[in-house]
Amino acid sequence: MGIFAKIKNALKKTKDAIAYRLNKLFTGGVLNDDFYDELEMILLSADIGSETTESILDELKTQIDKKHVKKSAEVRILLKEIMHDILDFELPKEEYPLVILIAGVNGVGKTTTIGKLANNYKKAGKSVTIVAGDTFRAAASDQLTVWADRAGVRIVKQGEGSDAAAVVYDALQSAKSKNTQVTLIDTAGRLHNKVNLMEELKKIDRIIDREFPEAMRLNYIVLDATTGQNALSQVDLFNEAIDIDGIILTKLDGTAKGGVVLGIAGEQEVPVVYVGVGEGIDDLEKFDIDDFVSGIVDAE
Amino acid sequence: MGVFSGLGDKLKHVFSKLTARGKLDEYEIKQAMREIRIALLEADVNFTVVKDFISKISERAKGEEIVKSVTPGQQVVKIVHDELVELMGSKNAKLAVSSKPPTIIMMCGLQGAGKTTMCGKLGALLKKQGKKPLLVACDIYRPAAINQLQVVGKNVGLEVFEKGTQKPAKTAEQAVKHATNNGFDTVIIDTAGRLHINDDLMRELEEVKKVVSPTEILLTVDAMTGQDAVTVATTFNQRLDVTGVILTKLDGDTRGGAALSIKAVTGKPIKFCGVGEKSGDIEVFHPDRMASRILGMGDIVSLVEKAQEAMDEEAIKKMEKRVKDANFTLDDFLVQFESLKKMGGISEVMQMLPGMGGRFKFNEKDIDEKRIEKFKAIICSMTKKEREHPEIVKSSRRRRICAGSGTTIQDVNQLLKQFEQTRDMMKKMKNNKGRLPF
Numbered sequence: 001m002g003i004f005a006k007i008k009n010a011l012k013k014t015k016d017a018i019a020y021r022l023n024k025l026f027t028g029g030v031l032n033d034d035f036y037d038e039l040e041m042i043l044l045s046a047d048i049g050s051e052t053t054e055s056i057l058d059e060l061k062t063q064i065d066k067k068h069v070k071k072s073a074e075v076r077i078l079l080k081e082i083m084h085d086i087l088d089f090e091l092p093k094e095e096y097p098l099v100i101l102i103a104g105v106n107g108v109g110k111t112t113t114i115g116k117l118a119n120n121y122k123k124a125g126k127s128v129t130i131v132a133g134d135t136f137r138a139a140a141s142d143q144l145t146v147w148a149d150r151a152g153v154r155i156v157k158q159g160e161g162s163d164a165a166a167v168v169y170d171a172l173q174s175a176k177s178k179n180t181q182v183t184l185i186d187t188a189g190r191l192h193n194k195v196n197l198m199e200e201l202k203k204i205d206r207i208i209d210r211e212f213p214e215a216m217r218l219n220y221i222v223l224d225a226t227t228g229q230n231a232l233s234q235v236d237l238f239n240e241a242i243d244i245d246g247i248i249l250t251k252l253d254g255t256a257k258g259g260v261v262l263g264i265a266g267e268q269e270v271p272v273v274y275v276g277v278g279e280g281i282d283d284l285e286k287f288d289i290d291d292f293v294s295g296i297v298d299a300e
Numbered sequence: 301m302g303v304f305s306g307l308g309d310k311l312k313h314v315f316s317k318l319t320a321r322g323k324l325d326e327y328e329i330k331q332a333m334r335e336i337r338i339a340l341l342e343a344d345v346n347f348t349v350v351k352d353f354i355s356k357i358s359e360r361a362k363g364e365e366i367v368k369s370v371t372p373g374q375q376v377v378k379i380v381h382d383e384l385v386e387l388m389g390s391k392n393a394k395l396a397v398s399s400k401p402p403t404i405i406m407m408c409g410l411q412g413a414g415k416t417t418m419c420g421k422l423g424a425l426l427k428k429q430g431k432k433p434l435l436v437a438c439d440i441y442r443p444a445a446i447n448q449l450q451v452v453g454k455n456v457g458l459e460v461f462e463k464g465t466q467k468p469a470k471t472a473e474q475a476v477k478h479a480t481n482n483g484f485d486t487v488i489i490d491t492a493g494r495l496h497i498n499d500d501l502m503r504e505l506e507e508v509k510k511v512v513s514p515t516e517i518l519l520t521v522d523a524m525t526g527q528d529a530v531t532v533a534t535t536f537n538q539r540l541d542v543t544g545v546i547l548t549k550l551d552g553d554t555r556g557g558a559a560l561s562i563k564a565v566t567g568k569p570i571k572f573c574g575v576g577e578k579s580g581d582i583e584v585f586h587p588d589r590m591a592s593r594i595l596g597m598g599d600i601v602s603l604v605e606k607a608q609e610a611m612d613e614e615a616i617k618k619m620e621k622r623v624k625d626a627n628f629t630l631d632d633f634l635v636q637f638e639s640l641k642k643m644g645g646i647s648e649v650m651q652m653l654p655g656m657g658g659r660f661k662f663n664e665k666d667i668d669e670k671r672i673e674k675f676k677a678i679i680c681s682m683t684k685k686e687r688e689h690p691e692i693v694k695s696s697r698r699r700r701i702c703a704g705s706g707t708t709i710q711d712v713n714q715l716l717k718q719f720e721q722t723r724d725m726m727k728k729m730k731n732n733k734g735r736l737p738f
């Protein structure tokens with residue numbers, strides 16, 4: 001058998017077996033090396049990353065010793081607690097007027113998320129303005145306009161190629177004069193290692209502070225759950241540029257588990273706030289730690 | 301993360317106690333394999349693929365004699381690197397051309413992977429090669445997706461075929477007819493992003509495939525994808541039997557382990573990479589560069605080879621001595637530029653250096669040849685003392701220099717910063733006895 005066929009086979013087996021193994025793992029068995037190897041595999045396959053996986057397992061072992069845990073079923077509970085603790089943050093209470101700046105790398109779901117958020121706030125009885133701050137990508141503002149219509153909120157936009165900072169400036173004046181409670185700002189997707197694009201984002205961030213100081217500010221980074229360890233770097237550099245208040249984790253309706261946020265929460269103390277679970281306007285949910293952890297640790 | 305961080309450093313540590321004693325011993329191999337495993341996992345290679353890979357490598361490492369001129373660390377890196385290159389396909393794969401035109405290229409992939417942008421890039425590339433491509437809009441779901449393709453098409457001067465939100469298979473069929481009747485030799489079909497587990501949408505792609513029998517079905521994957529890349533690629537490949545893969549967003553600082561995972565589970569070649577947002581930002585895939593990138597060591601292997609060709613022994617010795625005496629000056633920097641040029645241009649070399657795509661912040665604009673010309677002008681406008689002691693170049697000197705060289709203060713600052721970074725790098729090399737530090 002060639003190496004490709006072999007890997008393919010192994011993968012299929014892994015996938016078929018994972019639910020079975022998870023259950024077996026937590027229902028019987030001794031806490032030996034094999035047990036920890038299996039656990040490690042489960043965490044790694046969720047994109048938790050080798051470093052964070054190792055520290056989670058270390059903590060687990062410590063607690064197992066301390067609490068004299070013998071049964072693997074109890075280990076499942078312990079493991080969930082440890083992961084829960086890492087992800088548990090207190091979120092600030094929202095006040096109005098509120099300006100939410102949405103940033104992230106290309107294609108993660110920023111524009112779609114703005115549509116969903118606009119819908120949420122509108123339903124909650126708030127007045128909403130969305131701002132087409134992506135003046136770079138082809139047809140970006142057309143796309144956002146469709147979402148504004150779907151949510152039934154107003155949109156401020158200018159032509160493609162205009163200066164994003166200028167669009168934001170104008171939009172803020174208009175939002176203020178209309179007493180908008182929630183202003184949602186879309187931005188062009190940008191890779192975090194592009195210095196000039198990150199400077200542009202910083203500028204937008206400063207303009208909001210300067211032009212709308214009375215508003216509460218929230219800066220969210222949108223992460224694609226399919227992303228691997230690079231998400232750490234994304235949060236790191238976006239945070240350095242514009243102080244990130246939270247993460248919106250999209251595309252959790254796929255098969256990726258988004259486990260990289262554990263490393264992010266642990267190292268960079270940035271909480272997950274919402275999750276995206278589809279392309280529809282209602283497919284945005286508040287982040288539920290237990291659901292999320294269960295998605296990784298429990299067999300389906 | 302420093303310039304030479306990554307696997308190289310770690311392996312150096314593992315092998316630091318080892319002096320060349322014939323064969324690599326088992327304990328050390330085990331330690332090294334641990335580091336390699338972590339490096340691959342941190343690069344997002346799927347853990348199953350890693351497992352297989354590691355067992356293959358250990359076998360090979362066991363039998364290996366240590367070549368006298370390299371450290372055991374280098375030796376292991378080389379083995380790993382070679383195997384990675386082999387696994388990823390030793391040479392780059394070309395696009396197939398249909399013997400009965402038009403050649404039909406169908407794009408597919410998850411949401412947000414970069415299909416639409418890539419359609420424009422591929423189209424522009426083929427146009428440059430003398431082809432006449434037609435772009436076809438079959439994303440009927442995402443708001444303004446058709447608009448986006450139209451703008452993309454307009455920007456690169458290509459016609460876009462669209463029939464609104466009618467069934468993609470029908471649009472594709474009509475597009476091929478249109479192409480045949482109007483002298484288009486290539487048809488590039490953009491499709492909506494979809495989840496591999498969405499059965500209805502996957503069936504839609506199967507229908508398009510059935511109707512137009514594409515010459516190429518290219519799975520477009522975001523290079524930042526994590527462990528799930530195997531599931532995605534396996535499913536798309538099972539349902540569509542894709543002919544190749546395109547990796548996008550490689551201009552980021554991702555290590556791109558997904559490339560290895562996908563190749564391993566599908567066996568299909570990676571044909572192109574997206575390396576920016578502009579229509580020209582497309583490259584053919586180089587398995588060897590990807591291997592180095594995944595290992596986190598830049599393309600150190602070819603860099604070493606090229607360096608050996610470009611610099612003669614004498615020059616290296618001289619440079620080494622100056623580094624050793626901590627005497628590396630802007631004059632030496634200038635000499636370096638010249639040899640870099642011999643090695644195939646600055647940008648090529650910079651791309652090969654570890655960390656350059658990553659946290660070491662280089663803009664594309666920092667590495668173009670024009671900038672190097674500027675640097676040369678700046679250095680030539682300096683006094684001998686300034687060239688030997690760049691730290692004395694403060695604000696008034698800077699103003700004089702930029703006036704003299706017709707550059708800006710930013711250019712001068714940039715040069716000094718880059719010089720400093722290079723000198724640090726040289727110091728590291730010095731600590732490693734003149735060898736490249738990996």
Ligand SMILES: Nc1nc2c(ncn2[C@@H]2O[C@H](COP(=O)(O)OP(=O)(O)OP(=O)(O)O)[C@@H](O)[C@H]2O)c(=O)[nH]1
Binds near residue numbers: 105109187252275279
């Ligand atoms: N399945 C799924 N798809 C999503 C989700 N969120 C967004 N998408 C899809 O992902 C694709 C990209 O979404 P956009 O909202 O355009 O992403 P963006 O970050 O604004 O993209 P750029 O502006 O091009 O950087 C679209 O096809 C969306 O429908 C989600 O939670 N689940």
Ligand SMILES: [Mg+2]
Binds near residue numbers: 112134186189
């Ligand atoms: Mg967008």
